[in-house]
Structure formats: structure tokens, C-alpha cells
Amino acid sequence: MDNDQLEKQQLEDKLRQMPKIKDNQSKETLYQKIELRLHEKQEHRRWSWLVPSIASFAVIGLLFLIVQGNMNRSYQNANESYSEQASTEEQEQSNVQFDQPEGIEEKSSLFSADEEQEKREITNNNQGSSLIYYKNVDEEKLFTIAAVDKYNNYAIPITLVDSSGGSANDYYNKINRFIADKQEALGLNVFPFDGLSFDIDVKNKRATLIVPESYRFPDGSSSAYVFEQMATIMFKPYGIQKLNIQSPDGNPVNLGPFGEISAIDIMLEEKHIYKIYQYNEKEPLLVPIKTNTDDTIEAALKQLKIDEPAFDVKGPIPEDASFDVVVNQDNLSLHFTEGPTLADDETTIMMIEAILMTAKSFNFDSITIDLPNDLDKVGKYRLNQTIPVPDGVNPNILH
Amino acid sequence: MKTTFETLYxxxxxxxxxxxxxxxxxxxxxxxxxxxxxxxxLKSYQSFRGESSEKTWLFSIARHTTLDFFRKQKRLRDRMSNLFSNDTEEQLIKDEAALPEEIVVLDDQMKRIYKALNKCSNDQKQVIILRYIQSFSIQETADIMSCSISKVKTNQHRAINKLRKILRK
Known part of the structure; x- marks a missing residue:
């Protein structure tokens, strides 16, 4: 037996000798607690119909009053509102390119021609291994879809890059088909979208999910949480405020843990930090993690040092690194004073890309980074120079 | 119901x-x-169809409940994060405070292994606990974790390598 095998054998023996931990509470005490909880749940269920029933009566009553009050007014205002709506639509049509996420349009116009050129140069070089994506040409369309990590804990965005002219409905109605072939390599689960259909009107910022009667939403509060995160990832870039949910004949739907609903809100104000998700040494991905809305960018960046080993998530900034943060209008500057492991390598590239996405979520347009060594670039990113925030994350280039 | 509980207990x-x-x-x-x-x-005991062994079924429920607990705890910690400057510190204090007698009396090497176990991912940690500490077979571990035998083997291999790497430091 060589040393390597001996070391492994010794470790396995030690693991087998780990102590038996005993529960010291008595069987009787435990049963009393369980019995209490079983009764609590039954009691709760017995009266639980009362709350929705009272709420339903109250809503019906309110609706009756509102509809009556509005009937007369709506006749008076009909002509006026029609003309207002027409002019707003015209204005929107001239501002928003069809099927183009608004955020991307707005950001592009904030950079000068030189910066745009530089941005494209950054990306043209070795785009394939990057966790972020910059549009190469304006005609390129980006659609961000979402998958789920193996622990059903985080929604993970994937930006589809398309230059063939497909529409949002084409892509959002085939989400799992785009993930299926990479699911294994990336360590992802797919959400059961089969049977559901999306109707997305990008121009008017409207999204509807049509749920057939036979559809069964997965059980558990974590599925509901992940679904909300996925909806936010997919529709926030279009400025869509809510995802309407309805049956094929237009009625509200009983959606598992949500109960009966007709829409869920898209969390437009939500801010995220981005860490590295890498399941069982498969390909790494950037995963957005919700922060408190009142968190400062400094507080958010500090959280990038924290690993979450239970969920195969790594904090992209090394624990032994120190940095100062300067906010200069739309630019976020990070000056690293310490960081012995920072180098021109993949880990540091991923750190920069995670910081870029975090900065984007906090509405910055660019970042500047300098490291405590003599490097002037890390991968394709030039240090001490402005790096614009990217257009997409975890790209999947289709055409 | 009490009789069922007592038998399971x-x-x-x-x-x-x-x-x-x-x-x-x-x-x-x-x-x-x-x-x-x-x-x-106890609520679903009547519907247990014996497709797996009773023990595997119980452990499978325990696994799901524990993972749900981690998710809830994570969300709670996210919401409370502005109250704590450093999650890692908080976790360390909690870890030390909650050590049972059986762990406190371990020698240094065993304590290091116990601490290193927490650096593994959830899947790796589960495989180590089920295979080595609980002495489940590979097939039983795969049944509890609802995964393939090869995935259990891969997780076991990676977990052992990870622990060795941590313990060499």
C-alpha cells in the first residue's frame, strides 16, 4: 500500500470512528411536542377556510363599489384617454426597439463611440470562456432565461445570444430546450416549464403566463421562491413590472404554494450580488444572490468574500484580500490594497466578472480595478481603466 | 398514532x-x-407503500427536511445580514457554542476532521455521514439521496479528497 492509499485508509477509519451523538430528550417529551404540532396543524386547517372566504366577500364588495363609481366616469373620459394612450404608444414605439431589452438599449447610449469600440474589443477576445457577455453588434439580441441550481435554492440566469432575428416568445417558450443539452455539464436543474406558455409583449412591457388546468406546480415554498427569482431574472431587463398568470380562458390560477393568483410581481428594485456556483467541479456559473434593498455597494462587495459550501457557491473575492471602494457617479472603483492570491489567472478573471455583474445590479455603468501587484491586465480586462458593465451573463451563443 | 411513533422511535x-x-x-x-x-x-405513514425500506424512507424525509431548514436559514440570514458585519464570524460562534459533549472530548485530529466536514458541499457531507458514520451501503445512500450509485461514488471520492486536502494544511 503506497502512502497515498494509506492516508486515505486512515482518514476513512477515522470517519468510521466519529462519535455517536445521542439525543437526550425522552421519548415521551418528544411525542408530546409532536402531538401538539399535529393538533395545531389540524386546528389551523379546520378554520383556514374562514380567512379566504371573508377576504373574498370583502373583495367582491369593494369591486362592486369601484365598478359602480367608475361606470359614469369611464364614459366621460373615454375619448380623452384614447387619444392619450395613442400618443404614448407612438412615443414608446419610437424609443424602444422591438424585442430589445430596455436596460441594454439605455446603457449602450451612455458610452461614447470609442468606449463602445473598446467594449467590443474586450469581448471579441476569447468570449467563449467568459461568464459575462458584451454585445458585438447592435443587431444581436439577448434573451435571458433561467435555470435552477441542484439544491433548488438559487435561480441561475443564462443569456441566449441570437443574431438570427428570433422573437422573445420563440425563446421563452422553449426555455428548457436551450438548457437541456448543457444541464449536465453545468450542474443545473430545469424548472418544469413544460405545458406552460408565455405570451410576451416587449413593446408594451407585458408578460403573461398561461397555465393549463392539468399543470401541477412543484410542491414546497422553495419552489415558489425560486420561481419568483426566475421571473425577475427573465423579465426585469424589459422593465416588465408583473407576470400575469392565467388559465387558457383568462381566469386566475391555483398555482401550488402561491394559492390562487392572477399575477406575481417582478422585483424591479431588487439588487443582487454575484457569486460563483460550481457543482461537483463542473463548469462554473455566476449566480445572483438577493441582498437587502438598502445595502450599500460596499456592504454588498464585502459579502462577495463569503463562501456557501453547503450549496457549492464560492465567494469570488479571496478572503485575504482587502480593498477600498470609491463611487464616482456611475463608475465604481475598487482599489485592492492586499490580495496575495490575485494574479492573471482564471480565478481573478471570475472575480472581476462577478464584480462587474454586481456593479450592474447596483446600477453602475462601469468599474475600475487596480490590484496590489504590477499587473496591467487580467485576462482581457485592463486594470486601472474603465471596464463597462456587461450586457449578459452566463452566455449561451446560439447563432 | 402513538404506537407508530414508538415503533419508529x-x-x-x-x-x-x-x-x-x-x-x-x-x-x-x-x-x-x-x-x-x-x-x-406520521401524517403520511398510511401512504408509505414499501417501495423502499422503512429506514431509507425515513432518512429520505429527514434529508429533505434538513435541506429545507438550510434554505430557510439562508433566507433568514440574508434578511438579517445588515445586523451582522460578518456571517462567517456568526457561524463560528454558533458552531463553538453548540458542540455536544461527544465532540468536545475528541482528540485534536478527530476535531479537525469534524470541522473539515463542514467545508464539504451538502451532497458530499451527506455521503460521508451516510456511508462512514451511519454505515449505509452505496445502494441505500443512493436511495436516500434519490440519485444514482455512480453519483454517490463520485461524491464520496471528491469528499475524501477534499478532506485530505484540508487536513494536510
């Missing part, structure tokens, strides 16, 4: 407690999780 309780404790590393939390497990088990 007599046959499996200490093993279940041990599994949950090694996952969450806190006695009070392990007790709370086990209450949830029994509530779920």
Missing part, C-alpha cells in the same frame, strides 16, 4: 438524530428538525 430515532445533527451541527436545531420529520412521517 425505538428502531430509528438515535440514527436519525445522529444524521441530522452531523448535518446541522447544533443540538437544538437537530431536535426541531426531527420534530418536523416525525410530523411529516
Amino acid at each position: 425505538d428502531n430509528y430515532h438515535q440514527d436519525l438524530y445522529q444524521y441530522v445533527f452531523y448535518m446541522v451541527r447544533n443540538q437544538e436545531e437537530a431536535e426541531d428538525i426531527l420534530q418536523d420529520v416525525y410530523v411529516k412521517v
Whole structure:
């Protein structure tokens, strides 16, 4: 037996000798607690119909009053509102390119021609291994879809890059088909979208999910949480405020843990930090993690040092690194004073890309980074120079 | 219902407690999780169809309940994060405070292994606990974790390598 095998054998023996931990509470005490909880749940269920029933009566009553009050007014205002709506639509049509996420349009116009050129140069070089994506040409369309990590804990965005002219409905109605072939390599689960259909009107910022009667939403509060995160990832870039949910004949739907609903809100104000998700040494991905809305960018960046080993998530900034943060209008500057492991390598590239996405979520347009060594670039990113925030994350280039 | 509980308790309780404790590393939390497990088990015991062994079924429920607990805890921590400057510090204090007697009396090497176990991913940690500490077979571990035998082997291999790497430092 060589040393390597001996070391492994010794470790396995030690693991087998780990102590038996005993529960010291008595069987009787435990049963009393369980019995209490079983009764609590039954009691709760017995009266639980009362709350929705009272709420339903109250809503019906309110609706009756509102509809009556509005009937007369709506006749008076009909002509006026029609003309207002027409002019707003015209204005929107001239501002928003069809099927183009608004955020991307707005950001592009904030950079000068030189910066745009530089941005494209950054990306043209070795785009394939990057966790972020910059549009190469304006005609390129980006659609961000979402998958789920193996622990059903985080929604993970994937930006589809398309230059063939497909529409949002084409892509959002085939989400799992785009993930299926990479699911294994990336360590992802797919959400059961089969049977559901999306109707997305990008121009008017409207999204509807049509749920057939036979559809069964997965059980558990974590599925509901992940679904909300996925909806936010997919529709926030279009400025869509809510995802309407309805049956094929237009009625509200009983959606598992949500109960009966007709829409869920898209969390437009939500801010995220981005860490590295890498399941069982498969390909790494950037995963957005919700922060408190009142968190400062400094507080958010500090959280990038924290690993979450239970969920195969790594904090992209090394624990032994120190940095100062300067906010200069739309630019976020990070000056690293310490960081012995920072180098021109993949880990540091991923750190920069995670910081870029975090900065984007906090509405910055660019970042500047300098490291405590003599490097002037890390991968394709030039240090001490402005790096614009990217257009997409975890790209999947289709055409 | 009490008779069912007593039978399950007599046959499996200490093993279940041990599994949950090694996952969450806190006695009070392990007790709370086990209450949830029994509530779920007693409510669905009639529908247990014997497709897997009773023990595997119980451990599978314990596994899901523990993972749900981690998710809830994570969300709570996210919401409270502005109250704590450093999550890692908070976690360390909690870890030290909750050590049971059986762990406190271990020698240094065993304590290091116990601490290193927490650096593994959830899947790796589960495989180590089920295979080495609970002595489940590979097939039983795969049944509990609802995954393939090859995935159990891969996780076991990676977990052992990870632990060796940590312990060499």
C-alpha cells in the first residue's frame, strides 16, 4: 500500500470512528411536542377556510363599489384617454426597439463611440470562456432565461445570444430546450416549464403566463421562491413590472404554494450580488444572490468574500484580500490594497466578472480595478481603466 | 398514532438524530428538525407503500427536511445580514457554542476532521455521514439521496479528497 492509499485508509477509519451523538430528550417529551404540532396543524386547517372566504366577500364588495363609481366616469373620459394612450404608444414605439431589452438599449447610449469600440474589443477576445457577455453588434439580441441550481435554492440566469432575428416568445417558450443539452455539464436543474406558455409583449412591457388546468406546480415554498427569482431574472431587463398568470380562458390560477393568483410581481428594485456556483467541479456559473434593498455597494462587495459550501457557491473575492471602494457617479472603483492570491489567472478573471455583474445590479455603468501587484491586465480586462458593465451573463451563443 | 411513533422511535430515532445533527451541527436545531420529520412521517405513514425500506424512507424525509431548514436559514440570514458585519464570524460562534459533549472530548485530529466536514458541499457531507458514520451501503445512500450509485461514488471520492486536502494544511 503506497502512502497515498494509506492516508486515505486512515482518514476513512477515522470517519468510521466519529462519535455517536445521542439525543437526550425522552421519548415521551418528544411525542408530546409532536402531538401538539399535529393538533395545531389540524386546528389551523379546520378554520383556514374562514380567512379566504371573508377576504373574498370583502373583495367582491369593494369591486362592486369601484365598478359602480367608475361606470359614469369611464364614459366621460373615454375619448380623452384614447387619444392619450395613442400618443404614448407612438412615443414608446419610437424609443424602444422591438424585442430589445430596455436596460441594454439605455446603457449602450451612455458610452461614447470609442468606449463602445473598446467594449467590443474586450469581448471579441476569447468570449467563449467568459461568464459575462458584451454585445458585438447592435443587431444581436439577448434573451435571458433561467435555470435552477441542484439544491433548488438559487435561480441561475443564462443569456441566449441570437443574431438570427428570433422573437422573445420563440425563446421563452422553449426555455428548457436551450438548457437541456448543457444541464449536465453545468450542474443545473430545469424548472418544469413544460405545458406552460408565455405570451410576451416587449413593446408594451407585458408578460403573461398561461397555465393549463392539468399543470401541477412543484410542491414546497422553495419552489415558489425560486420561481419568483426566475421571473425577475427573465423579465426585469424589459422593465416588465408583473407576470400575469392565467388559465387558457383568462381566469386566475391555483398555482401550488402561491394559492390562487392572477399575477406575481417582478422585483424591479431588487439588487443582487454575484457569486460563483460550481457543482461537483463542473463548469462554473455566476449566480445572483438577493441582498437587502438598502445595502450599500460596499456592504454588498464585502459579502462577495463569503463562501456557501453547503450549496457549492464560492465567494469570488479571496478572503485575504482587502480593498477600498470609491463611487464616482456611475463608475465604481475598487482599489485592492492586499490580495496575495490575485494574479492573471482564471480565478481573478471570475472575480472581476462577478464584480462587474454586481456593479450592474447596483446600477453602475462601469468599474475600475487596480490590484496590489504590477499587473496591467487580467485576462482581457485592463486594470486601472474603465471596464463597462456587461450586457449578459452566463452566455449561451446560439447563432 | 402513538404506537407508530414508538415503533419508529425505538428502531430509528438515535440514527436519525445522529444524521441530522452531523448535518446541522447544533443540538437544538437537530431536535426541531426531527420534530418536523416525525410530523411529516406520521401524517403520511398510511401512504408509505414499501417501495423502499422503512429506514431509507425515513432518512429520505429527514434529508429533505434538513435541506429545507438550510434554505430557510439562508433566507433568514440574508434578511438579517445588515445586523451582522460578518456571517462567517456568526457561524463560528454558533458552531463553538453548540458542540455536544461527544465532540468536545475528541482528540485534536478527530476535531479537525469534524470541522473539515463542514467545508464539504451538502451532497458530499451527506455521503460521508451516510456511508462512514451511519454505515449505509452505496445502494441505500443512493436511495436516500434519490440519485444514482455512480453519483454517490463520485461524491464520496471528491469528499475524501477534499478532506485530505484540508487536513494536510
